[in-house]
Amino acid sequence: MSVINKMLTDLERRQGSGEPAAVYVAPARGQGWWMLLLTLICGLALGILSWRSWLYWQQQQERSHLKAVVLPPVSLPSEQAPLPGSSVSELAPQIPLPPAEAQPAPGLSADASTQAAATTWAREASPDPLAQAQTDEGADLDEMDEPQWQDGEPSDAELQPDLHAELAVEAAPEPAPRRAPSLKIETVELSPAEFAVLSERKANAALVKGELSEAEAQFSALLRQTPDNEQARQQLAGLLYGQGRLAEASALLEEGIRRQPDQADFRLLRARLALAEEDKRGALAWLGGARPPLASNLDYYATWAGLSQELGQNAEAAELYVRLLRVQPDQGRWWLGLGIAEDGQGHGERARDAYRNAQLHGNLGEASQAWLGQRLAQLGP
Known part of the structure; x- marks a missing residue:
């Protein structure tokens, strides 16, 4: 604190005595070599940019001047000179246009696009020294911008596509009217x-x-x-x-x-x-x-045997029943039929055996079972 107090005291003393205070002046820094280099680079860049801008402006001026030149209509060798009242649009169908300019630009009318195309063709074909000189000066620039025309004469469809499409539609044949559906009936012979x-x-x-x-x-x-x-x-x-x-x-x-x-x-x-x-x-x-064959016609032979038995032809009936039993020996009704046929011929022993086989195999109705029991009782053991 004593050092600070001394400094304050000394400052008051100087102010009171009117002595000028010492002013600290910072030493000036010297500019380096890099500042000079930066200045040169910036100046060079600005110069190049200005030169490119001037070239671009010149190109634009030359193009606008070339487009502004309008030449009088050029008469073709094979065509007559146009009348005084004719316009460039009337000569447009007779002037071959390059394929790239056949289509009008969007937003332009057909007459405007045709007139622009005719003017460009006239400019290229004209021997005017001024147009030739201007073309020579901007030859390098035009080679970069203008399209290269293809050799050969463009067709009508390329020159006027809209008109060609309309004519094609008008020339197209009208579709034949559809016939009403009809039903066709054909007779087919079957074998x-x-x-x-x-x-x-x-x-x-x-x-x-x-x-x-x-x-x-x-x-x-x-x-x-x-x-x-x-x-x-x-x-x-x-x-x-x-x-x-x-x-x-x-x-x-x-x-x-x-x-x-x-x-x-x-x-x-x-x-x-x-x-x-x-x-x-x-x-x-x-x-x-x-x-007929027995095995496949059992009903046929069973009906035949039953009719023979009813009509008293017991021998024939017994023979038919035996043939049936050889095919199906477990049929009780056929054993019963054989017993009746043997009983009718007076063969009691054969009839008794046939009746017992009928009882053994069954497959009989109640009435047949009752009659069979009575007949066996009558024949005895």
Whole structure:
């Protein structure tokens, strides 16, 4: 604190005595060489920029001057001179234009674009010394900006694309009017096999739907086309039998038997029709007219054996039952039929054995079982 007090005291003393205070002057720094270098670089950059700007301005002035020159219309050697009232736009279709200037610039009308193209072509083809001199001066600049024209004469479509498109649309032929849709029906002849398949399909579909008349018509047509069709004949005979038309059904089956004498189904159906008319002997005659394979016609032989037994032909009935039992020995009703046939011939021992086999295998109704018990009791042990 003493040093500060001394300084303050000394300052007051000097102020009181009027002595000027000492002023500290900072020493001036010397400018370095880098400042000079920076100044030179900036000056050089400004000079280059000014020179490039002046060149650009000159180019723009020359281009605007060239575009402003308008020459009088040039008459072609093969064309007549235009009339005094004609304009550049009237000569435009006759002047070949380069492909790049065929399309008008956006925002310009067709006349303006055509006049500009004609003026440019006239400028290039004109031998005017002023235009030639100006072109030589800016040759280097024009080579960079102006497009190089392709050799060859442009087509009409390239010169006036809009007009060419309109003419093409007008010249295009009108589309032929559409004809109204028509239905064409052709007659196709089916082979017998194809007709049989189609008729059978229709007849079966009618049977499923319950349309019996349609089914009958289809089966009849099928038989007229293929008279040896067994399935169609049986189906039609069944339809006629179901409607009570027994005579027609019998005639249909008899015709089938004449065509195919060994056809077991036709004979069996015809025998059942005879039984429906209570003609047992006629039914037996139809069954006895053929001997089809036993294994595939068991009902045929069983019906034949039963009719023979009822009509008292026990020997024939016994023979038929034996043949049936050789194929199916476990059928009680056939053992019962064999026992009755043997009993009718007076063969008690054979009848008793057949009755016992019938009881053993069963498959009999209550009435048959009761009668069989009574008959065994009568024959004794």
